[in-house]
Amino acid sequence: MKRVLITGAAGFLGSHLCDKFIDEGFQVIGMDNFITGDLKNINHLLNHPHFQLIEHDVTEFVKIEGELHYILHFASPASPIDYLKIPIQTLKVGSLGTHNLLGLAKAKKARILIASTSEVYGDPLVHPQSEDYYGNVNTIGPRGVYDEAKRFQESITMAYHRFHGLETRIVRIFNTYGPRMRLNDGRVIPAFIGQALRGENLTIFGDGLQTRSFCYVSDQVEGIYKLLFSDYVYPVNIGNPSEITIKDFADEIIKLTGTHQKVIYKELPKDDPLQRQPDISLAKKLLNWEPKVSREEGMFKTYQYFKSLSKEELHKSEHKDFTKHIKI
Incomplete structure (x- = not known):
């Protein structure tokens, strides 16, 4: 059996990748230090004969x-709450x-396949974002710790490819969602659904006219899998180009959950991108890949997952003590 190492294996996307590779007949080594x-997420795999878990900080x-x-290198804080709390570890x-x-x-x-992100484009001046766009990133802003970590990741990966002839792949992941978030x-x-299920008002940062494009996790995993086995070494966008404003998305959540919360507005965080939409022309051409799951179908599945959580989980604080996990 072919052996694959997946870092960040206990994370949202990493755990789904573990499932995919086991289903495809691989021996999977999952690695995580459980910071985030x-x-x-991987309890169901712990006794699987083709899965091994190693607790380790990469x-x-x-x-x-x-x-x-x-x-597959997927170890990294991926949410603003996390990487703003542990900026040095993120870098x-x-x-x-x-x-x-x-x-x-x-x-x-x-x-080796490296998980990069649409955040390398920063707050883009080009829309939609294609792989040949170099981005608009504030290197010293609070989000820079994540954006620049990923940009460096791409640079050193290409250096290893060019200098050592290493077989490398780079995926630029756009907003992905689904069970296990x-x-x-x-x-x-998760913020909107959690607020709706707890009976809280939905919080929009800024005027709500900023856009996002959401890709369901099964589509994202399939795109990553195809990219790994392609012959292309440069970055490839994997995401769903169906774009929606945050304001309209809040209305969809209220309709989906059957709740009647109000929407409240707060100040937009510094450097938060105003537009996010992938150009997936390259993925279509190279990988014969495009998303199949509609936002309506994917959101229903995601809502069912969150609705199945216990009241304790639903109200649990996310103020995690990172210091016991890391050395900074």
């Missing part, structure tokens, strides 16, 4: 015994962590 990941030296054919996982994993890939002669992690969908 949750063991419950900013420290990474060692894997035996053959390794593929690496370290994008730099030191990526360096460690590229070194492992070189030693094992493995192909954390409530109250600062992202739009």
